[in-house]
Amino acid sequence: MTCSIPVLVISNRKGGAGKTTVSVNVAAELAATGRRVLLIDLDSQGHCAVGLGVKMGAGQASVHDIFASPTLRLVDVMHETTIDNLFLLPANPAFQHDHCGKNEKRLAQALADDAIAEQFDFVIIDTPPSLDNLLLNALSAAHWVLVPYVPHPLSFEGVRQLVRVLFKVISERNPKLKILGFLPVMTANNVRQHRQVTEQVTKQFGALRVLNGIRSDIKLAEAFAVGKPVRFYAPKSRGAEDFAELAATLIQLMEK
Ligand SMILES: Nc1ncnc2c1ncn2[C@@H]1O[C@H](COP(=O)(O)OP(=O)(O)OP(=O)(O)O)[C@@H](O)[C@H]1O
Ligand SMILES: [Mg+2]
DSSP: OOOSSOEEEEOOSSTTSSHHHHHHHHHHHHHHTTOOEEEEEOOTTOHHHHHHTOOOOTTOOOGGGGGTOTTOOGGGTOEEOSSTTEEEEOOOTTOOGGGSOSOTTHHHHHHOOHHHHHHOSEEEEEOOSSOSHHHHHHHHHOSEEEEEEOOSHHHHHHHHHHHHHHHHHHHHTOTTOEEEEEEEEEEOTTOHHHHHHHHHHHHHHOGGGBOOOEEOOHHHHHHHHTTOOHHHHOTTSHHHHHHHHHHHHHHHHHHO
């Protein structure tokens, strides 16, 4: 029961670690290369729709509906976006995270649908800042996990805890899951603390796993607020440059 196209989960249990910014902008970068991308928003905060400028009407279908309806297909709840090659499976802002039942494989089952593999080249899943059955659904359905982190002292412990969870999921639930990398976000090279935290992550997990970071750039927050990926809002910004480079790296790692 696996999806035959690459499924990438963006995860960090810590709130505000850049998950949604990374999800939306990586999705837009991959779509710009002509790859057909499905972005799934598992977080009931519903921020992917905000970041893509997708207006959600009350009672509109959402990815969370699959947990109440065992036969619902993802192709029946996805939305077009204004961006070529990019579709969104939006979140239900009224969804209560403890209401997704006990089935950790429901999302994997829904993704193992020929219609998804025919219509898309990549699936990206944005996850909530929690360790619950929704996150287990995402990790059970995925081939890859990317961990963004803000290089603050407390983040390192959070990343370590998450990696323990990831290893448990790999050994007990989904042996296909691999850690694609750790991504420092909101970085500033002149802040010693940032360098120190990333050195710790590198020492613990290996230099190959630590990707070039996304620098701090207010344009990323502004782009989000107007519902556009940064490549459209401020194409010459640091943020746009960093996300283009990140997407090229991810493509190399996932398609090799
Ligand atoms: N590189 C960056 N430079 C400046 N601001 C950033 C950057 N990345 C993210 N932000 C801002 O930081 C805030 C948190 O980012 P984001 O919403 O992506 O985190 P998150 O991990 O998805 O949060 P949550 O856990 O609540 O879902 C947002 O206001 C976002 O615009
Ligand atoms: Mg988020």
